[in-house]
Amino acid sequence: MEALFSLDLSYYLLVSLGVLIGIIFGAIPGMTATMAVAVCLPMTYALDLNHGLALLLGLYVGGISGGLVPAILINIPGTPSSITTTFDGYPMTLKGEPEKALKIGIVSSLVGGLFSAAVLYYFAPTLADWAIKFSYVEKFLIILFALTVIASLCTRLLVGIFSGVLGVWVSLFGVYDMAKGGNGELRIVPEVLSVFLENGFSLLPVLIGLFGLTVIFGEAEKGVHDEATTSVKLSKDKRFSWSVFKGQTINLLRSSTIGTFIGLLPGVGGSAASVLAYSQAKNFSDDPSKFGTGHPDGVIASESSNNGLTGGALIPLLSLGIPGDSTTAVLIGAFTLQGIQVGPLFIAEHTDVWNTMMLGLVVANLIMFAIMYYAIRHISKVIMIPKYLLYPGIMMMCVVGAYAINSGIMFDVWTLFLFGLIGWIGVKLGLEIAPFIIGFILGPSAEVYFVKSLESFGTLAIFFTKSPIALFLWGLIALSVGYSVYSTMKAKRASAKDTV
């Protein structure tokens, strides 16, 4: 409560601005919450951490929520996580109930977001307290576990692991940091580039390149077509009524829980959460045949789960220092800018920031609801903004973000371009961006934990014998790899059966 009154008006204005920009990004197909956060990061350069986070949390919540608008109105998910919203949202539009579908989605998003914020508030400090006891060995194994979980959820396990390890390798460019106990010697980088890459690639140009430029190059390849070619109008005949939520408590709670706990798993993403929540809602329904025909239950399940992801993905970030999804990976950049390291000690050492973040998350959800619920008629017009006007502006924001990060180094702009190309070409070759980026972020820490463990104990056996937690983590690693191998084999058998 104290935090609520200690913040000035600008804090709430920044959350609102973030939510509004986030909704716009989310509502335009092809642009995601991650892109919104990455592109708007330079706006936080001149802000302190609390105000910067206010903006970014607003962007995160707004970006995830905005995806429901095109999903319902034009059958194109604005963000990957709103894919299941199209299943029933668009049929509702066809039945003349677009406004009703949108408002059901907005209310469900609010419930999911607030539920996950509550789980985050109670769960993250407990997890952090537990993680404080971790030595370098367990910390290294946690990173290994995070990478295997992300990789195991990729289409091809080996390629997923390869992408993650490649991200780790790219993160090792430059000197072995003396501040972290390294010897200050340069590695991997050729002599000719040592001036530019002494400290390796900066995190933000890499992130902005992968999530900003890659999208624009991809769109250019497809010809930059605008999805909404006719104007979108919301009919007034079938209005929204709160009674639609009667008997939906279980669906709301179950879907929000699924979203929150899927968010806990590093790199899994909102689409997996919404697909799982949707299928569970269908399985538990008295009449599953209604799903896919414009059934409000489907929209409720999808939207409460994908907003449930927001708080869930922040749990591993704030308690372990491991991003829960690609958007929270970009949030790490905001903390890095302010010289704050997220991890088990974060909540204990920065209680004020933690409280302000929690407040920001709750306020962002409430503002998202207010903006979208009362201004949905105007918000829905966002999908009409032509991309040929948007993309140049986004490109300029990307340049500002990259150039200013180290107070004006052109090499960072070239890094932006390079990783934009790597992202665009890499995806075509099968490279998985989520494991790559998580590997890139966690690589330097993984190195320190690994080398220091060996320096202290002098044997590789320590990674198995250090503690029961280490063994437990190996169990989880084996489980995630085993699950992936099993599901791949199952899919292969199913496709073989189909061809027969």
Place this chain on the structure above:
Amino acid sequence: MDTLAELLKVQIDFEQSHLLFPSIVEWVLGGLMLAIIVVHGPELLAQWRNGALRSCLAKWQVDKKRLFGCLALTLAYFIAMEPVGTLYPNSGIGFLLTSIVYGFALSRLFVHDINRRKWMLIALSSVLTPLFVWVVFAHLFRITLP
């Protein structure tokens, strides 16, 4: 058991410690690449032989004009930004001027079925957007721009 313990023993030379982890990562990457070739290689080879991969490549739809135009414009934008900026140092003018030209050219490249209204919109947006970004970041936030 003792032999295994002996095998797992590692002594790290601090002078060379910067190479330990990258070397391991490189070996792992090499191993993974080999595993990918072994697991997915035959499947890809078969697809190449029966023409599936070639027809997939042939079907790859690319808007060459917009894609390569976008890449070339972006490259030119990045190259020009700093030299133009040196004409008016520490003011962000390099960014502003090159962004106006780039914004106009990129919008023109991306737009379909151009008409008078779209020309107006493009012209207006290519001046106002960079101007807004420049005022906000270079003047309001005092962020360094080229």
